[in-house]
Amino acid sequence: MGNIAIRTVNLGKLFYLNQKKRGKLRETLEEKIRLSLKHLFTALSPDAKKNEKKHPFANKHIWALKNVSFEVKHGEAVGILGHNGAGKSVLLKILSQVTKPTEGYAEIHGRVGAMLEVGTGFHPELTGRENIYLSGAILGMTRREIKTKFDEIVEFSEIGDLLDMPIKYYSSGMQGRLAFAVAVHLEPEILLIDEVLAIEDISFKEKCLSKLKEIVREGRTVLFVSHNMDSLKTLCNRAILLERGKIVFDGDIKKAISKYLSGNPDAKL
Ligand SMILES: Nc1ncnc2c1ncn2[C@@H]1O[C@H](COP(=O)(O)OP(=O)(O)O)[C@@H](O)[C@H]1O
Ligand SMILES: [Mg+2]
Numbered sequence: 524m525g526n527i528a529i530r531t532v533n534l535g536k537l538f539y540l541n542q543k544k545r546g547k548l549r550e551t552l553e554e555k556i557r558l559s560l561k562h563l564f565t566a567l568s569p570d571a572k573k574n575e576k577k578h579p580f581a582n583k584h585i586w587a588l589k590n591v592s593f594e595v596k597h598g599e600a601v602g603i604l605g606h607n608g609a610g611k612s613v614l615l616k617i618l619s620q621v622t623k624p625t626e627g628y629a630e631i632h633g634r635v636g637a638m639l640e641v642g643t644g645f646h647p648e649l650t651g652r653e654n655i656y657l658s659g660a661i662l663g664m665t666r667r668e669i670k671t672k673f674d675e676i677v678e679f680s681e682i683g684d685l686l687d688m689p690i691k692y693y694s695s696g697m698q699g700r701l702a703f704a705v706a707v708h709l710e711p712e713i714l715l716i717d718e719v720l721a722i723e724d725i726s727f728k729e730k731c732l733s734k735l736k737e738i739v740r741e742g743r744t745v746l747f748v749s750h751n752m753d754s755l756k757t758l759c760n761r762a763i764l765l766e767r768g769k770i771v772f773d774g775d776i777k778k779a780i781s782k783y784l785s786g787n788p789d790a791k792l
Contacts, residue, residue, distance in 0.1 A: 526596050528633055528713050528744040529618065534591040535626030536613050536768075540583050587613040588624070588768045597633070597712075600745040602755040602762035602776060604783045609765040611748045612640050615715045618746070619644075633744065634662055636711025638702045638719075647691035651682055651701055654690055658705045672708045679734075680704035681727070696722050703731050713744045732757075752780050 588610045595601050603611050616622045618629055619637040621644070637644065645654045655676055659669035677686060680700045685693060693701070699722040706714060719731050732754055739745055739758055749755050755762060755776060762779035764772040772782050 527594055528597045528599070528631070529593075529595040529746070530630040531594075531618075531627065532592050532629075533627035534588050534614070534617060534624045534629060535586060536588040536610070536617065536622070537625040538585050538587050540585060586768050588617070588765075591627070591765075591768070591770055593763060593770065593773055595744060595746065597744050598742040599761065600739045600747065600759045602759040602779065603746060603748040603765065604755070604762050604779055605765035606783075608767075610768040611765060612717055614765070615639055615717050615746065615748060616643065619715055631713060633712030634710070635713045635715060636662065636706040636709055637715040637717075638699070638706040639715070639717050641695040641698050641702070644702060645690045645698065648689055650689055651677075651680075651686045651693070654701070655705055659709055662709050662711070664709065669709070672710075676701075676704045676708045679708065679730075696724065700727060703734075707734050707738060711743070713746070714738060715746045717748045718750060752784075755780065 591610075591614065603614065605611050613622070615637065616639060617624050618631060619635055619639060621637075621639060644658070646657060649657065655673060656666070656669055659672070660666075680703070682693075682697055682701055685697060690698060690701075699719065703716075703719065703722070706716065714735075716735065719728055722728055722731065735745065735747070735754075735758055745758065747755065747758055759776050761774060762772075762776045763770055764779050764783050772779050
């Protein structure tokens with residue numbers, strides 16, 4: 524087991540589509556009335572039931588991931604590819620224990636640093652400074668250890684005066700900057716990076732990429748979600764291609780990219 528950083532076995536994640544993304548399921552009175560009227564209507568009219576079946580959301584659930592099994596060795600840099608909705612972010616959230624799988628399990632051997640979708644990972648009411656300490660504490664670092672990294676994080680993120688403002692007032696780009704800076708500077712053994720898309724500033728993106736290259740060179744384990752094929756090629760030798768929650772390819776980065784760009788998961792390589 525010593526060589527394995529990440530192992531997932533038959534990971535599956537089921538979502539119910541009436542569950543709001545990010546928010547809690549809040550069944551308001553209005554919603555209750557709307558649903559009961561709908562049920563009444565469906566009961567009275569058999570045609571409505573037929574139409575409902577044809578609707579893509581008719582069964583009201585989606586397997587965001589299904590039977591996802593793979594292994595990543597320590598020191599590997601693996602790209603995660605897939606069109607929107609393929610399950611990339613959900614996979615990273617499971618690996619960083621932000622969310623639990625419905626089926627299967629994931630083993631992680633090492634300290635994880637993660638830059639997830641904007642809005643995940645930070646506490647919105649706490650300031651940037653407090654969130655840096657909180658993230659370090661979650662990683663099991665002492666206050667003193669975090670202190671030694673603190674200035675580097677602030678300097679890298681270029682958030683300046685925002686440091687003592689609650690995160691909820693940050694733009695998504697600024698949250699992304701801080702999340703990236705925290706993830707890479709708190710010395711994770713395994714780094715999970717969801718697309719750096721939220722950061723629109725080109726020169727900052729370049730800075731992130733060169734930092735990632737440095738981390739890969741140091742031999743740390745990286746899982747990197749990106750739609751930028753050039754960055755994927757420079758960082759990773761291997762990629763996992765997801766289509767509608769399933770792994771359709773796992774192997775050489777160039778082959779994965781050509782399969783992804785062909786738009787047809789069954790395309791011959
Ligand atoms: N909290 C949620 N509630 C319901 N559906 C969700 C939730 N999170 C993700 N999904 C659905 O799961 C699928 C995979 O999402 P995601 O992992 O975000 O895709 P992407 O590959 O673009 O990152 C999508 O169909 C998405 O709508
Ligand atoms: Mg995503």
